[in-house]
Amino acid sequence: MRLSLFLAAVLLVIALLMAAWVENRRPQALAVTPSLTGETEFCITCHADLNEISPSHPVETFGCVICHGGERLALDADLAHSSMRGGANPSDLSVVSESCGGEQCHSGSPAEARDHIQRVQTSIQATYAGAIANMRYTYGAQPDLNAIFGIQAVQDSETATGIPALAAFDPTQENNPSLQTFAENCLYCHLYVEPLDRQEYTRFTGCAACHTPLTDHAKQDGIPDDVHTLTTAIPYTQCNTCHNRGNYDLRSMTFTERADHPTSRLEDYYQPIAQFTQCEYTLDCVDCHTRQEAMGDGDLHANQKDIEYVQCQTCHGTLEALPAMQTLTDPNDLAFRLAFLNPVINLALGDTIIVTPKGEPLWNIRLLPDGSYEQFGKATGHRFTFRSVMGSNCQQNVDEQESHYCHECHAVER
Amino acid sequence: MNFVSRRDFLKIMTEALLALSGLLGLGGLLRFLGYAGESKPPQVYDLGLAESYPPGSRTLVANGQYMLVHKQAGFTAINTSCTHLGCRLTPGPDGFSCPCHGSHFDLNGTVLSGPAVKVLNSQTVEPDRDGHLFLQAF
Amino acid sequence: MRPNFFHHLHPPSIPAEQSRWRYTLGAGGLAVFLALVLGFTGILEMFFYSPNPADAAQSIQIISYHVPFGGLIRNLHYWSAQLLILVSGVHLLRVIFTGAYAPPRRFNYLLGLGLFVTLILDDFTGYILRWDQDICWALVTGTNLLKTIPGIGTFLFRITVGGQYACESALLRFYTWHIFGLIFLAAVLMVWHLFRVRRDGGIAVPPPEARPDRERITRFALVRREVLAMLIAGAALILLSIFFPAPTGVPITDPAVVTEEARAPWFFLWVQQMLKWGDPFFWGVLVPSVFLLLLALIPFTFAQPEPAELGQWFPASARSAQIAAGILLLVVLLLSLKGLTS
Numbered sequence: 001m002r003l004s005l006f007l008a009a010v011l012l013v014i015a016l017l018m019a020a021w022v023e024n025r026r027p028q029a030l031a032v033t034p035s036l037t038g039e040t041e042f043c044i045t046c047h048a049d050l051n052e053i054s055p056s057h058p059v060e061t062f063g064c065v066i067c068h069g070g071e072r073l074a075l076d077a078d079l080a081h082s083s084m085r086g087g088a089n090p091s092d093l094s095v096v097s098e099s100c101g102g103e104q105c106h107s108g109s110p111a112e113a114r115d116h117i118q119r120v121q122t123s124i125q126a127t128y129a130g131a132i133a134n135m136r137y138t139y140g141a142q143p144d145l146n147a148i149f150g151i152q153a154v155q156d157s158e159t160a161t162g163i164p165a166l167a168a169f170d171p172t173q174e175n176n177p178s179l180q181t182f183a184e185n186c187l188y189c190h191l192y193v194e195p196l197d198r199q200e201y202t203r204f205t206g207c208a209a210c211h212t213p214l215t216d217h218a219k220q221d222g223i224p225d226d227v228h229t230l231t232t233a234i235p236y237t238q239c240n241t242c243h244n245r246g247n248y249d250l251r252s253m254t255f256t257e258r259a260d261h262p263t264s265r266l267e268d269y270y271q272p273i274a275q276f277t278q279c280e281y282t283l284d285c286v287d288c289h290t291r292q293e294a295m296g297d298g299d300l301h302a303n304q305k306d307i308e309y310v311q312c313q314t315c316h317g318t319l320e321a322l323p324a325m326q327t328l329t330d331p332n333d334l335a336f337r338l339a340f341l342n343p344v345i346n347l348a349l350g351d352t353i354i355v356t357p358k359g360e361p362l363w364n365i366r367l368l369p370d371g372s373y374e375q376f377g378k379a380t381g382h383r384f385t386f387r388s389v390m391g392s393n394c395q396q397n398v399d400e401q402e403s404h405y406c407h408e409c410h411a412v413e414r
Numbered sequence: 415m416n417f418v419s420r421r422d423f424l425k426i427m428t429e430a431l432l433a434l435s436g437l438l439g440l441g442g443l444l445r446f447l448g449y450a451g452e453s454k455p456p457q458v459y460d461l462g463l464a465e466s467y468p469p470g471s472r473t474l475v476a477n478g479q480y481m482l483v484h485k486q487a488g489f490t491a492i493n494t495s496c497t498h499l500g501c502r503l504t505p506g507p508d509g510f511s512c513p514c515h516g517s518h519f520d521l522n523g524t525v526l527s528g529p530a531v532k533v534l535n536s537q538t539v540e541p542d543r544d545g546h547l548f549l550q551a552f
Numbered sequence: 553m554r555p556n557f558f559h560h561l562h563p564p565s566i567p568a569e570q571s572r573w574r575y576t577l578g579a580g581g582l583a584v585f586l587a588l589v590l591g592f593t594g595i596l597e598m599f600f601y602s603p604n605p606a607d608a609a610q611s612i613q614i615i616s617y618h619v620p621f622g623g624l625i626r627n628l629h630y631w632s633a634q635l636l637i638l639v640s641g642v643h644l645l646r647v648i649f650t651g652a653y654a655p656p657r658r659f660n661y662l663l664g665l666g667l668f669v670t671l672i673l674d675d676f677t678g679y680i681l682r683w684d685q686d687i688c689w690a691l692v693t694g695t696n697l698l699k700t701i702p703g704i705g706t707f708l709f710r711i712t713v714g715g716q717y718a719c720e721s722a723l724l725r726f727y728t729w730h731i732f733g734l735i736f737l738a739a740v741l742m743v744w745h746l747f748r749v750r751r752d753g754g755i756a757v758p759p760p761e762a763r764p765d766r767e768r769i770t771r772f773a774l775v776r777r778e779v780l781a782m783l784i785a786g787a788a789l790i791l792l793s794i795f796f797p798a799p800t801g802v803p804i805t806d807p808a809v810v811t812e813e814a815r816a817p818w819f820f821l822w823v824q825q826m827l828k829w830g831d832p833f834f835w836g837v838l839v840p841s842v843f844l845l846l847l848a849l850i851p852f853t854f855a856q857p858e859p860a861e862l863g864q865w866f867p868a869s870a871r872s873a874q875i876a877a878g879i880l881l882l883v884v885l886l887l888s889l890k891g892l893t894s
């Protein structure tokens with residue numbers, strides 16, 4: 001009995017020592033107390049080497065949980081990640097209001113220019129309304145090209161386009177087999193869905209579809225730097241995850257992804273049937289296409305054509321008129337805010353920039369003292385200079401100044 | 415070397431091990447109870463524009479936790495916690511008095527009488543370049 | 553040596569044959585030890601637990617992940633609770649299968665049964681205190697079951713829940729039931745039960761003339777055995793708690809969110825299975841109550857064991873009681889197994 005007691009006491013001491021050893025082996029919990037919430041988070045205990053997502057979202061201010069959700073106190077991975085919004089992507093449109101929204105954040109004020117979430121949800125890139133309407137019209141499911149359906153149901157109570165709502169496109173309600181095949185094969189280029197699994201064309205959903213440009217390796221394990229990045233310096237390669245991925249065939253209703261990995265933008269990146277001027281194979285898409293064109297203007301539109309309005313003349317002017325310009329006198333001008341977010345140009349009060357017919361600032365294009373213009377690539381920072389059409393040797397007719405006329409001479413033969 | 419019987423040796427060893435278990439348990443218990451949680455960063459109070467406090471003024475700010483004094487040299491914030499045991503002081507025309515144990519302080523926080531011995535905590539406050547006063551809790 | 557307080561809690565000596573582990577399995581004593589561990593670790597948790605729906609689950613995360621040895625204390629509390637129910641069940645079965653319920657022990661048998669039910673309810677209320685998604689539906693169904701009881705049902709619901717919606721208001725009530733109401737009752741029953749063990753003559757033994765082995769062990773030896781059992785059980789509990797953490801779920805944020813599988817806690821799986829068969833009052837309240845009643849009636853209805861056959865397992869003279877208990881056990885086990893595997 002005495003021996004048994006002794007051995008049992010040894011066992012107890014061993015158990016207690018083991019408890020102490022396991023306790024001391026626990027990694028030190030690292031805390032962040034973001035100033036916006038005041039609630040301490042321990043995410044960086046495991047994610048200390050993650051890069052800060054953007055200069056506009058410093059971790060001391062935001063922390064992690066305010067965007068991602070999750071259990072801020074848990075040090076067990078499964079529990080900590082269990083209540084995260086949208087899995088790895090909190091900007092997925094199903095959770096974007098909770099993650100990115102809020103009056104102080106990206107749901108903004110009633111003025112539509114600051115409510116990015118409402119804009120994006122009603123934009124063509126989310127609703128895909130034009131493609132759906134075109135297909136249904138082509139196959140006789142609707143008598144005209146009016147937009148009735150979108151990828152998901154959406155409403156716009158203050159519509160300026162006469163479209164107050166779109167219903168959710170439901171292929172099971174379509175009679176035409178081509179439309180059902182369309183739904184199966186062709187609905188991979190909108191903001192609610194990721195593209196099919198291919199190395200060359202990886203893209204997230206929601207806001208991250210554009211604002212988190214990915215490179216080829218992005219689908220590996222771990223969290224590569226470019227996955228945890230938000231930027232407005234969006235290279236053309238990101239746009240091409242939808243806009244240049246392959247060819248569709250209406251008769252067989254299939255989409256064939258291109259199998260190559262093109263590098264020469266002029267020679268083999270773009271489709272051979274298209275015409276491209278130097279701007280179009282040198283600049284990035286975001287250098288010309290405006291925020292309203294990409295993210296919508298807050299209204300539902302029936303077609304991409306209705307929202308795209310940038311033309312060659314927007315920057316270059318016409319034979320009879322210079323491009324619209326604006327001298328910056330207000331330090332709170334939107335142009336300064338955008339330039340601050342992406343400092344490729346050092347705008348100052350008194351600078352004159354080009355603006356679009358809708359008043360959107362092309363803040364990366366500045367008038368030079370000699371009357372020419374300088375432009376800085378938003379994604380590359382490269383500097384370009386150009387002149388206006390007025391006063392040049394342009395031989396186009398004065399009343400034929402739309403972009404397709406410019407292409408007649410300026411498009412490159414390939 | 416004393417000859418200890420096996421029985422006694424085991425008994426002593428067992429008791430020693432149990433004592434060790436007790437100490438280990440007590441140590442763990444004390445660490446357990448000693449956990450205090452994350453300390454929050456000190457709060458910063460926005461006191462408004464410096465010009466709203468005329469020279470010579472004495473104003474209670476930050477929910478009465480500090481007395482903001484505007485002297486010729488600049489702004490000073492005096493902590494209205496008694497340095498004896500921490501009660502909130504009552505400001506008066508000649509300084510401060512403590513309702514708990516009767517300490518008295520003059521207008522600058524020096525001890526006049528009472529169980530308190532230490533002068534009141536104070537700190538200078540500088541307006542920022544926009545003339546705004548921010549006070550970090552101390 | 554002079555007997556101390558703990559020695560005096562025990563009789564001066566008991567028959568050696570019935571003090572062996574293979575007779576009693578040490579189950580009753582182990583249950584007392586587990587209850588003490590529960591009380592101690594529970595009080596320690598009270599330093600950090602917040603019975604507030606907004607931060608209950610988070611306070612448990614603080615205990616589990618941030619307080620030094622907090623995870624260990626929590627796991628100890630969890631495992632000793634589940635083991636207590638199991639060990640109490642084993643003790644109940646041992647008492648039945650050795651015929652130790654015969655007079656004068658019939659009242660103590662009922663006390664023990666009451667203690668068992670109280671401990672199960674304490675386990676359930678403790679389970680609810682986690683306040684995470686996994687417990688939500690157990691709380692709703694459990695408290696709604698109370699409402700099905702005719703007459704007093706609504707009143708019972710009110711005193712347990714204290715409001716309209718269980719997943720919102722019940723936490724504070726369950727907390728008080730758990731740490732005070734039920735424990736107070738359990739403490740009274742436990743002390744009474746232990747007192748009655750001594751007053752009824754200690755461990756059930758055959759009368760002196762029927763005992764072949766006359767050896768006895770002293771109170772000192774008995775206490776030494778109990779200390780040995782506690783040391784081993786304590787070490788085993790600590791090792792179990794180091795390597796197997798207590799479950800932690802996602803905190804309840806929206807009561808409307810449904811988890812994929814709404815599973816009852818393991819000790820109520822058998823009731824959950826029966827509830828799939830029909831009327832909630834019948835299958836959820838009446839049938840379990842009948843089970844309890846049948847157990848309670850065992851000392852009063854079946855043939856008593858012969859005094860000479862006491863002190864051993866499965867006395868032939870009490871066969872009918874053993875078969876009845878075996879059937880009840882089998883039913884509960886099979887239903888629980890079905891609940892685990894479905």
